[in-house]
Amino acid sequence: MTFTRILAVPALALVSVLVGCNDSQKAAQADLLTQNETLTKQLEDKNNSLQDIGEQLARAQQQASDLQSQLEACKQTAAAPSTDVAASGVTANDFQGIEGVEATVQGDDIHLTIANSLLFDSGRTSLKDSARKSLDKVSSAIKNKFSDREIIVVGYTDADPIRKSSYPTNYHLGFERAFAVRGYLDRKGVVGAHMGLMSFGPDRPEASKEKSRRVEVIVTSKTANSDAA
Structure with missing residues (x-):
């Protein structure tokens, strides 16, 4: 009877160790999931930021192109004789x-x-x-x-x-x-x-x-x- 009790004590200790390990693993997994979610959110934010920058760059390039077209049109207008109104108000x-x-x-x-x-x-x-x-x-x-x-x-x-x-x-x-x-x-x-x-x-x-x-x-x-x- 005494021998049986002695064997039961190590078994109980082993169960306690296993339960403790499972709890630690769960905590570690939960921590990893939290970190993964955080990193995923940061990545999404960076991707959104890059997309915004890309859209801003595209708008800036379009504005530059429009300004260049306006500049060329102004040059052509300045070089060509006017078909409408002179500075004095004379028209054709x-x-x-x-x-x-x-x-x-x-x-x-x-x-x-x-x-x-x-x-x-x-x-x-x-x-x-x-x-x-x-x-x-x-x-x-x-x-x-x-x-x-x-x-x-x-x-x-x-x-x-x-x-x-x-x-x-x-x-x-x-x-x-x-x-x-x-x-x-x-x-x-x-x-x-x-x-x-x-x-x-x-x-x-x-x-x-x-x-x-x-x-x-x-x-x-x-x-x-x-x-x-």
Whole structure:
């Protein structure tokens, strides 16, 4: 009987040790789970932070791209002649929409560039019938809004040498074409004494031969001499 009790004591001690080990393992596992949850939460926070930074970077890059586009647009606007309003308030609106006529404001002057294909046949200085409707609108706008202004009519040509035409040089051809336009405007009521004539011939070419052949009617900012009327 005594021997049996002695054996029972070590068995009870072993059970106590095992129970203690299980409790320690559970506590360690619980601690590990807590640490894992904490680390997972920290990782999620960092990922969210990185995502926010990425979105901010994308927005900043888009803003930089937009600003660059605006800068390029400003450069182009500054380099090109205005088609709307000059600093003095002069506009080309009265000449917009006329067939074959490009109206721009340069400084305080209005430049009306008229395509040669509308005005003349090749090598000729007689106005085509198709030019009259557009020139009628030009003369009407000048009389209504700019009757007191000095007008300069300028002829331009391409650089091809004169071969078949009766005009000795492109300067002569450009002058005669400007003279034809001036004469038509005069007959339509624009004061002839207010209009000057020039020819640059081939000296101021455009991007193509077709664009180089043109006549410009420049409505200047200068008031014409009233005695000349």
